[in-house]
Amino acid sequence: MCDAAKAGDWQGVEDGFRELTDPALHQKAISLVGRLLDRAVVEEAASADPTSALAGTLLAWRLVDDGWEIRTGAWGQHVSQxxxxxxxxxxxxxxxxxxxxxxxxxxxxxAWTERLHTARGLSLGQTEARRRYGKIVPHFFPAQQAMVQQLCPKWGGSFEAMHAFAVECTKASAPGSVNGAVVALAHVEHLLLVIRDESSRAGVAYMKRAQVQQELHWAAEHSVLNPAFEPAPDWVGAHSAFAMAFSMADNFSAAAKHYDALVTGGNLADQRPWEYLGEDYVDEFVSLRELAFKKGSRP
Structure with missing residues (x-):
């Protein structure tokens, strides 16, 4: 399917998506293929068949992605009119x-997951975002990731609502599922806002709080460190979230377990949340991984 996308072979892309029955795999493929397809190919496919769910969703994904390229990831006050x-x-x-x-x-x-992204970007509010979230299959990790963003104070939510949602998702999920990583993502979002509003030192102090560390350990043990865990489509992102969260607290022994899982799983990492570390996030990831293995020891 990726080869078809690179070649602009829309029929090949459609054929590939027909084989994807897992919603999580489908969502992964939307973002992967969306990046590889030339936008003109998607525009043409959507125009040729306005009723195609795939063409419409891929075009919408691309429009959102291109929109964020224009906006950039800067804080709102640094974005021009x-x-x-x-x-x-x-x-x-x-x-x-x-x-x-x-x-x-x-x-x-x-499509509903993408509508969470548009709801946030267009500031449609928490009630509308929750309505859209309710249309999505239960325990859908990509949608939960989007809701953590939505419930964050920078998008009109609150720390209390964001953390409560993350804990609720974890408690409701099956042991060994990836959903517990939303707890880590929520704490990373909290960290970034503390750094923005106070200082890097204050951010690290927040992550080192006993309650934060206890919650991270609980979520990790319920999800990716649980004996029932088996790799699912979002497992790389889940381990990445925990690795970063523990690293930001200098808890290298805990972080090392997640880095090790990423290495043994194929020397992998997910772009998010590492991209929050800036343009050189790949180098930052490698440095933090080496530090975790050195100070925390590799399992």
């Missing part, structure tokens, strides 16, 4: 496409 305008134009168009997709295909999980 021109950037905001370009961002909103892309998201408004994506939203209109997704409204049509979900109206025709109400059970299309990937």
């Amino acid at each position: 021109e950037q905001w305008q370009g961002f909103h134009e892309h998201l408004h168009r994506a939203e209109q496409i997704l409204i049509q997709v979900t109206a025709r295909h109400p059970g299309y999980t990937s």
Whole structure:
């Protein structure tokens, strides 16, 4: 399917997606293929068949991604009016496409997940975001990731709501599932805001709090460190979230377990949340991994 996307072979892309029955794999493929396909190919496919859920969702994904390229990941006060305008134009168009997709295909999980992203970017509010989340299959990790963002104070939520949601997702999930990683992601989001509003030292102090560390250990042991754990489509992102969260607290012995899982699983890592570390996030990831293995010892 990736080869078909690179070659601009829409039929090959469609054939590949027909074989994906797992919603999590489907969502992974949407983001992967969305990056590889030339936008003109997706535009043409969506125009040729306006009723295609796949073409519409891929085009919407690409519009959102291109919109974020315009906006950049800078804090809101550092985004120009021109950037905001370009961002909103892309998201408004994506939203209109997704409204049509979900109206025709109400059970299309990937489209509803993208509608969480447009809801956040267009500031449609917490109530609307929760309504959309309710349309998605239970325990869907990509949607939970999106909701952690939505419930964060920087998008109109609160720390209390964000952490409560993450804990609720973990408690409701099966032992050995990846869902516990939303707890780590919530604490990383909290860390970033403390750094922004106070200092890096204050951020590290927050991550070192006993309650934070206890919650991270609990979530990790319920999910990716549980004996029932088996690699699922989002397992790399889940271990990455815990590795970063523990690293930010200088808890290298705990972080080393997650780095080791990523190495033994194929020397892997997910872009998120490492991209929060800046343009050189790959080098930062490698340095933190080496530090964890050195100070915390590799299992």
